[in-house]
Amino acid sequence: SQQGEEDPQALSIQEGENATMNCSYKTSINNLQWYRQNSGRGLVHLILIRSNEREKHSGRLRVTLDTSKKSSSLLITASRAADTASYFCATGESGAGSYQLTFGKGTKLSVIP
Amino acid sequence: GAGVSQSPSNKVTEKGKDVELRCDPISGHTALYWYRQSLGQGLEFLIYFQGNSAPDKSGLPSDRFSAERTGGSVSTLTIQRTQQEDSAVYLCASSKTYSNQPQHFGDGTRLSIL
Numbered sequence: 001s002q003q004g005e006e007d008p009q010a011l012s013i014q015e016g017e018n019a020t021m022n023c024s025y026k027t028s029i030n031n032l033q034w035y036r037q038n039s040g041r042g043l044v045h046l047i048l049i050r051s052n053e054r055e056k057h058s059g060r061l062r063v064t065l066d067t068s069k070k071s072s073s074l075l076i077t078a079s080r081a082a083d084t085a086s087y088f089c090a091t092g093e094s095g096a097g098s099y100q101l102t103f104g105k106g107t108k109l110s111v112i113p
Numbered sequence: 114g115a116g117v118s119q120s121p122s123n124k125v126t127e128k129g130k131d132v133e134l135r136c137d138p139i140s141g142h143t144a145l146y147w148y149r150q151s152l153g154q155g156l157e158f159l160i161y162f163q164g165n166s167a168p169d170k171s172g173l174p175s176d177r178f179s180a181e182r183t184g185g186s187v188s189t190l191t192i193q194r195t196q197q198e199d200s201a202v203y204l205c206a207s208s209k210t211y212s213n214q215p216q217h218f219g220d221g222t223r224l225s226i227l
Contacts, residue, residue, distance in 0.1 A: 030213045042117070042204055042218030043156075088155060092213030099144065099211040100169070105155035 006089055006107040014112050019076040021107040023089030024069075030094045032065055033101065034074050037086045046074075046087075051094065081113045115139065119205050119219035127227050128197060134190045134222045138207030145188050146216060147180060148204045156204065162188060163211050192224075200226045 007022045023032070031050045035043040049056045049065045049072070056063045062075040076083055086108045090101040118137040126132055138145050147159040158172040162182045173179070177195075182188040192199055202223050206216035 033215060040220070042220045043206075043216075045215040045217065048215055099161060099163070099213065100158060101213065101216060102158070103148075103156040 006087070006104045008107060009105070010108045010110070012110040012112065013079055015079060015081055017079055019079050019083070019109055019111070021074045021087050021109070023072045023074070023104060025072075025089075025091045025102075026070065027091075028094045029067070030092045032063075032072050033090045033092070034061075034063060034072075035088045035090060035103075037088065037106070039085075043088065076109075079109075079111045081111050083109060084111045085109060117205055117207055117217050117219035119203075119222050121222055122220065123223045123225075125225045125227065126195060128195060130195055131191065131193045132195055132224065134192075134203050134205075134224070136188045136190070136205030136207075136219060138186065138188070138205070139217055140186075142207035142209055142217070143185065144208045144211040144214070145182060146206045146208075147188070147190050148206065149174075150202045150204055150221070152201075159190070159203075161211070195224075195226045197226045200224055 005024050013019050029051055031048055033048045034046045037043045047058050047063050049063050060077045065072045086106040088103050088106045090103045092101055120135045145162040148156040150156050160180050161169050164185050165182050177193045180190045202221040204221045206218045208214040208216045
């Protein structure tokens with residue numbers, strides 16, 4: 001069953017604006033990851049945030065994690081047309097021997113030049 | 114190449130035929146995963162390999178689906194007696210170890226059943 005749920009399902013912004021996507025999940029996690037998927041391609045890993053971290057940055061990406069609310073957000077600053085893609089959150093559940101990532105249905109981001 | 118390679122990239126076949134999809138993971142990655150992605154949807158987990166063994170086959174949709182991995186490297190996903198509902202993109206990913214690590218994806222095989 002799908003654990004992560006992204007919100008919104010689709011987002012359209014102008015180039016240069018910031019884009020914020022949210023993810024909610026249900027169980028205890030070891031970490032949460034964000035991935036990007038360009039049309040017709042595989043997923044590309046963007047960033048991993050561990051359950052004991054609250055915020056992480058990578059270039060124009062900023063990820064926050066609130067384990068008390070079981071939610072995460074991905075902020076892309078100063079968006080570019082090349083950021084147009086679908087973005088997925090994936091949760092790694094806590095527990096010995098845990099291996100599986102559970103992906104949400106994604107947010108489709110369109111950045112208009 | 115350095116990435117995960119999948120073949121074929123596209124496969125069109127008639128209902129009832131068997132198909133075999135191939136995944137070549139990143140060298141040295143012990144964990145390998147198969148997912149299915151239907152149009153506009155998220156990823157549905159199918160099966161996971163740790164080395165050559167598959168501890169979890171619970172995601173396979175039916176007994177028509179099987180997978181194997183040999184030499185801790187290449188994996189094949191076989192679908193027998195294909196049905197139209199099998200049409201989807203089949204994605205393979207690998208990671209260094211099996212414990213919630215970042216996964217590296219291939220570009221998938223787009224399977225269309227006529």
